[in-house]
Amino acid sequence: MSFFKSKNDTLGMSSPITRRDFVNGTLAGAGAALMGRHAYAVAIRETPYAPSGSSWTGYGGIGDYSWANGNTEAVVTAAHGIRDQLYPNTTENSADESFDLIIVGGGFSGMTAAYEFNKRANHGQTCLLLENHPVIGGEAKQNEFIVDGKRLTAPQGSNGGIVLKDTFIKGSYDGDTYNVYTDYYRELGIPTHFDLEQLSGGAERYNIPNYHFAPMAPGSESYYETGYHFLGHGWVKNPVNAQFKNTPWPSNVQKEMDDFVNNRRGIVSGTDNVDSWLDSVYYTDLLDKLGYGSQVRQYIDPYMAVANFGVCGNAISAYAAKRLGLPGTMRNDERESSADIGVVSFPGGNAAILRMMLARMIPNAINGNGSVTETLSAAINFNMLDRAGAPLRLRLGSTAVNVSHEGDPSSADYVIVTYVRDGVIRKARAKSVIMASGGWVNRNIVTDLSETFYSAYSEFHHGPVLTANVALRNWRFFDKLGITAARWFEGLGWHVSLRRNVVFENTQPLTPDDPIILTFYIPFLSPDLPPSAQGPAARATMFAKSYAEIEHQIRLKMTELFSVAGFDARHDIAGIILNRWGHAFCAPQPGFFLGKTNHKAPHEVLRQPHGRIIFAHSELHGLMSMAHAMTEGHRGALQAMAML
Numbered sequence: 001m002s003f004f005k006s007k008n009d010t011l012g013m014s015s016p017i018t019r020r021d022f023v024n025g026t027l028a029g030a031g032a033a034l035m036g037r038h039a040y041a042v043a044i045r046e047t048p049y050a051p052s053g054s055s056w057t058g059y060g061g062i063g064d065y066s067w068a069n070g071n072t073e074a075v076v077t078a079a080h081g082i083r084d085q086l087y088p089n090t091t092e093n094s095a096d097e098s099f100d101l102i103i104v105g106g107g108f109s110g111m112t113a114a115y116e117f118n119k120r121a122n123h124g125q126t127c128l129l130l131e132n133h134p135v136i137g138g139e140a141k142q143n144e145f146i147v148d149g150k151r152l153t154a155p156q157g158s159n160g161g162i163v164l165k166d167t168f169i170k171g172s173y174d175g176d177t178y179n180v181y182t183d184y185y186r187e188l189g190i191p192t193h194f195d196l197e198q199l200s201g202g203a204e205r206y207n208i209p210n211y212h213f214a215p216m217a218p219g220s221e222s223y224y225e226t227g228y229h230f231l232g233h234g235w236v237k238n239p240v241n242a243q244f245k246n247t248p249w250p251s252n253v254q255k256e257m258d259d260f261v262n263n264r265r266g267i268v269s270g271t272d273n274v275d276s277w278l279d280s281v282y283y284t285d286l287l288d289k290l291g292y293g294s295q296v297r298q299y300i301d302p303y304m305a306v307a308n309f310g311v312c313g314n315a316i317s318a319y320a321a322k323r324l325g326l327p328g329t330m331r332n333d334e335r336e337s338s339a340d341i342g343v344v345s346f347p348g349g350n351a352a353i354l355r356m357m358l359a360r361m362i363p364n365a366i367n368g369n370g371s372v373t374e375t376l377s378a379a380i381n382f383n384m385l386d387r388a389g390a391p392l393r394l395r396l397g398s399t400a401v402n403v404s405h406e407g408d409p410s411s412a413d414y415v416i417v418t419y420v421r422d423g424v425i426r427k428a429r430a431k432s433v434i435m436a437s438g439g440w441v442n443r444n445i446v447t448d449l450s451e452t453f454y455s456a457y458s459e460f461h462h463g464p465v466l467t468a469n470v471a472l473r474n475w476r477f478f479d480k481l482g483i484t485a486a487r488w489f490e491g492l493g494w495h496v497s498l499r500r501n502v503v504f505e506n507t508q509p510l511t512p513d514d515p516i517i518l519t520f521y522i523p524f525l526s527p528d529l530p531p532s533a534q535g536p537a538a539r540a541t542m543f544a545k546s547y548a549e550i551e552h553q554i555r556l557k558m559t560e561l562f563s564v565a566g567f568d569a570r571h572d573i574a575g576i577i578l579n580r581w582g583h584a585f586c587a588p589q590p591g592f593f594l595g596k597t598n599h600k601a602p603h604e605v606l607r608q609p610h611g612r613i614i615f616a617h618s619e620l621h622g623l624m625s626m627a628h629a630m631t632e633g634h635r636g637a638l639q640a641m642a643m644l
Contacts, residue, residue, distance in 0.1 A: 011555040012570035013548070058547030061577050063144040064380045065351075067134045070156055070467065070579030075133055076543070078399045078420070082444050087401045087420065095416060095429035099128045100644045102417050102430040104400045104445075106131030107138020108158070108350070108626050109617045110436030111357055112180070112633025113640070118361045118392050120641060127392050128428060130419055132399040135380065136358065139581055140626065142348025145471040147515040147574040153377075154469040154517040155349020156579040158626050160211055180634045181627040188356045191372075194344055194502045201511030206484045208500040208510075211345040212519055215485035215497045216303050218261040218327055224497070227483035229561050231490050235481060253295045260299070263327040265290040278329060279319035279594040282531070286318040290328050297527070300326065302494040305523035308623050310463015310538060310585040315531035317590040323623055347501050350626045352376045361392060373504040397421055400441075403433055404448040409611030432612045432640040436633060438462075439606075439619050440583050446613060453615075456605035460619055461587040463535040464542050466522040467579040468493075468554060472515060473572050477565035479512040488561060492553040493522045515574065520554070531589055539582045551576050586619040593622055607635070614640045 054073045060066040071079075081087060101117055103110045106129055117127045135141065139157030146152070196210055207224055209215055215224040222240045228247060229235050236246045240261055244254040259265055267274055267286070278286070283304075284297055301312045308324055309316050322329035346352035352375075359366045359375050365384045368374025385394040398421045405412035406429070415433045419426055435442045443449065443457040478484060478498060485497035496518050500510065510516070524538035554576060555569045595601035603620040616636025621628035 010570065011552065011559060012568075012573055013552060013555065055548065056546055058551070058578050059575060061143045061145055061575070064135055065137075065141050065143060065156070068137075068141055069143060069577050071582050072133075076580075076582070078132060079441070082399070082401055082441065088425065095427040097128070098429045100125045100431050101127040101434065101640055102415070102428055102432075103127065103129040103434045103436055104403065104417065105129075105138070105436035105438075105617070106133070106136035106394065106396075107436065107617075108140055108354060108629035109633035109636070110138075110434070111136065111354055111361075112184075112630045113434045113436055113616060113637040114392060114394070115184070115357050115361055116634055116637035117641065120637075121391060125391065125644060128430070129392070129394045130398040130400050130417070131394065131396050134397055136385075136394060136396065137351055137354050138629075139584065140350040140354045141579075142351040143469045143517075143577040143579070144348075145469075145517070145575050145577075147471050148473060150515045151377075152471055152515055152517050153347035154519050155212075155345070155351065156467055156469075157349070157465075157581055157584065158351070159345055159349035160213060160343050160626075178627050180630045184353075184357070184630065188353070188360060190353070190356065196500045197503050197507060198509040199500070199511075200509035201513060202479055203509075203511050206498075208484050208498050210500050210502065211343050212497065212499060212521070213307060214343070216307070216495050217325075218300065218303070219263065221261070221485070224485050225483045226485045226487065227481055229486060229488040231488075234564070235483075237482060249295060253293065256292055256296055257299065260292060260296050260327050263331075265292070265328060266331060267329065275319055275322070276594055277318075278322055279317050279592070280590050281318050282590060283313035283316055283318045283321040283326070283329075286321070286328055287313065292328075298489070301525055301527065302523050305463060305525060306465055306521035308585055308625070309587045310465055310523065311461070311531070311534040311587045312525055312527040314527060315461070315463075315534045315589065316587055317592060319590075319593050320588040320622060323593075344502060345499065346376065348376065353626065355380075362390075362394070371504075376504070395421070398426075400437070400445055401425075403435065403446045403613065405611050405613070409448055409450075409613075412611055415612050430612075432614065432643040434614045434616050434633075434636045434640050436616050436636065438583050438617060439615075442615060442617075446610070449610065452605060453610055456600075456602035459589075459592065459602040461532055461535055461589060462539075462583040462619075463585045463587045464524065464539045464580070464582045465584040466520075466524070466542055466550070467581070468520040468522060468550070469577045469579070470518045470520065470554060470558075471574040471576070472518060473574050474513050475516050476512045477562045477567040477572070480565040481562070486561060488557075491557050491560070492550070493520050493557060496520050531587075535583075535587055542580055543582065547578055550578055585624050586622055588622040609639055609643075612643055 057072045060069045103113050110129055114127060114129050141156040142153050143156055144151065144153050209224060214220050215226060225238065227235045227237050228239050230248050233248045239247050243258045247254065287296060297313055304313055305311060318329055355366060355375055362384055365381055366375055366378050367381050368378030398419045400417055400419045402418035404416060406414040406416055414429045414431060417428050417430065417433060435446065439457050439460045440462060443454060475498060487495045498516060524541045526534050526537045529537055555573065558567060559569050593601060606615045606620055614636045616632040618624040618629035618632055620632055
């Protein structure tokens, strides 16, 4: 690592909280042993706070999630073992255990299915949930730091829960999409109002968002103090409010950008069925028809990639862009009213809601007094999750490698699930199985798939994202620049903003001198590649970099951006956690949503049972989100339990 450690370490790469000069050891975690076929000499060292992962995974923070920051090396290695068929192909059907229902995957889809089983199961019925990570949650996990005595929490992925207002009527927002989520919202007793941190010491001058994505979105940016940084030019403030006239862009580009963020150019379709037309073309085709040039595409691609697709606008349909509410896909007066909802980002993102579900399903699964504050922050009691004889069992560090019927899928009475735990192959039998894992996994481990199902899965494209949580000792440099959000156009990343947390008890006001976490949502874009190649190329780029390489790029970029305002990477950065999500998003190409002539849309095919196996994951909505995952998990649970 000597490249990153000069005698004049101006970037703080020798900071002890993120030490990379690990000693050789063996990585602990889900599936790391990979059946004993490989010895993984990876680096582990105790940091001042918690165990670090390998030199690729890096520092994991403190608390329940310290060994589960994104797709760790252990998890990726196990998953690639499935892809590369490294596990023995056992055909013996004898099972170690039997259950009525087995759920594969512990993200929101799987946990929703488990939640429904817990509510609806008859006496004596049993369910086993298998999760390959060291802790449940899927992308709904959090990172935790302690900086100068203050505990800080930030989301690893899933973020932005909808807060119901008292006026909310079921089905009033976006049709039926959020009905399952809103039912759970009420069942779990989540409040309809949250207080935010008080601001002081100059912070009260700013409109600091609670939700990370709010300052990113076209049309919303103008509500926040946003700075754009141009290489060789420096900072400009609030360019949207200035109609981009304070930017170094040419006047024609300024006009295009102003039209775009204000959604002034309407749909060009030539047909009465606008949605069908939108689902037949790429989003960039629509932008071309509306007369937008390359700068608009470069502007919107990063947001699109981190908000829900992981790829560029020339790899998703214009209808997918409409589902995300992007400019050009609808008139302003078409936008659905959201007066009866709000969006809140809990300190750890949607991990908070998933933890509430866990506490409801398994009493004492989370330590503490049962309050919202304790449920969000107290330690998980892992001993309660997989108790012998319990009707619902959550088994962590368990990688499913083969799922198939015990006989012909059309007539079989059972499904056999083969999984690996602690380097040992195990088998379990169930009357029904819900595959709540991602489609890229399901098509590889459900080995008796029909050609129809396999073909449907082949139509799913995916894109990655890197979530980097950077803990700071202060944010004076933002205050000196007079901004709360920053955007740039070169190098790693593209956007970052301050965030004002929800509070559940009296806390000290937030000032520019207080510790805070910056959450970077980082895409890896390849607009010159064909649509189907963009996701794999982005994933390969993200996975090819070591923790130290990415940390170095983050420190370098922040120094380039903020040193003019007094930022000092050596002193101001207290820690960095990386969360790599290789298949974070579905990237729906034209025809994905509404299908093509004489050809069903793939999600319609996969919502049908395959014998006793049910597919239920948020990809089937085309936009991967908590609410969509819950909807699919709920539907999957009802289908599966009808077979019990």
